[in-house]
Amino acid sequence: MARRLAILATHPVQYFVPVFRGLAAKPGWRCRVFVGCLHGVESPSYDPDFGVAFAWDCDLTSGYERTALTGWPLKALSGWRGVLAGGWAALRLLLWRPDAVLIYAYSPSFIATASLLLALARVPILLRADTSDEAYSRSAIKNWLRDAVLRRYYRCCRWILPIGAESYRHFLRLGVPPARLRTVPYAVDQAVIPPWAQEEPHQPQPDRLRLGYVGKFTPVKDPLIVARALDHLSAEERDRLSFAAAGDGPLLAACRAALEPLLPQLAFHGFVNQSDLPAFYRQIDLLLLPSVQGEVWGLVVNEALSQGVRVVVSDRVSSRHDLVLSSTQGWVFPAGQSRALARAIRLALQQWPWARRAHPTPSPQQLVAAVQEVLG
Structure with missing residues (x-):
C-alpha cells in the first residue's frame, strides 16, 4: 500500500507547485495538497502591494491531488478566522490519515494552528518555512519572544528543510540538530521560466x-x-x-x-x-x-x-x-x-560588456529528492 504524504500551504504558489507535482509522481507515495484558499488561481485577486488584481497565467492546479479547505480570501487565513480554518485543516488532514505532512511556513494563524494540532496528534511533520535572522530588524524584546516561540515550535517538527545557508544558521541557532536539517534553496518553475540557452542570439550593447x-x-x-x-x-x-x-x-x-x-x-x-x-x-x-x-x-x-x-x-x-x-x-x-x-x-x-551566461540555479527536484530522502 502506498504511503501517504499530505502537504499543507496557504494557497498554490508558483514556486511550490513544481514540488507538488514532483512528489505526486514519486512511486510508492500518494500525495495530496491541502490549501487554505485558491488566491490568484481561479479568479483575479487583489494584491495591495502591486496595487492591481491579477491571476497567475501559469498552471497552478494540475498534476497533483488537491483540496481547497475554504473559499475565503488569503487575508482571512490570519487572526481568529485563521485559527478556525487551521482547526478545520487539521481535522481534514487527520481524516485523510497521512503518514507525514509537509508544511509550508509557520504563519499565518491558519498554518500555526493546524501544525500544532497535527503535532499533538503525533503526525510526523516536515517544515519548509521562510526563515531569516537578517531580513527584519526587531527590538531585543521581540527577538527574545520570537526565539522562545520558535524554539518550541521547531521541536514539533521531525525534519526541517531550510531554504538556504542563512536559514540553516537560523535553525542551528535555535537548537535544531544538524541531523534534522536538509538545506534545499528556493527554486523557480523552470517550465515557466526556462534557463536561457547559450545558443540563443544575444547582442550586447557595449556602450550601454x-x-x-x-x-x-x-x-x-x-x-x-x-x-x-x-x-x-x-x-x-x-x-x-x-x-x-x-x-x-x-x-x-x-x-x-x-x-x-x-x-x-x-x-x-x-x-x-x-x-x-x-x-x-x-x-x-x-x-x-x-x-x-x-x-x-x-x-x-x-x-x-x-x-x-x-x-x-x-x-x-x-x-x-x-x-x-x-x-x-x-x-x-x-x-x-x-x-x-x-x-x-x-x-x-x-x-561591461561581459558574455551573457546563464548561471546554474536550484531546481525544484532538489526539494523532491530531499523529501524522499528523509521519508525513506
Missing part, C-alpha cells in the same frame, strides 16, 4: 549597460534608492545606462519622476506575469534588488541568474549567501546606502 528592476514598488523594496545612487554617478557614467522595470505599486510614480531627469532611456512595463518574464529579462543586463527588509530569499535573483543577467542585491537579500558568490553573479551592497549602490553599479560598468 541595461539596468532592471522586477517586483513591487513598496518601501521595503526601496526602489527610490536607485535614483539616489544614479545621482552619485557622473553624467558620462549615466550616459552608459538605461533602466527598465517590471512591477507596480504605490512608489511607482515617485520612482519614475526621480529617474526621468537622470536617465534618457526608461521603460516601465507595469505588472508582468510569469510567462512574460523571460522576455523582460532579455531586455536587461543587470538586475537591482535593493530591499531594506523582508527579503528572506529573493526569487528574482534565481530568475535573473538563470537568464544570464547579473545582479546587484542589498545585504538584506538572504539568497546572496547561496547565489551571489562572485562578480560573475553580481555584487552586494549595504541596504539603504545609495553611495554603496552607486559603487556597485560603477564596478559593473567597469566590467
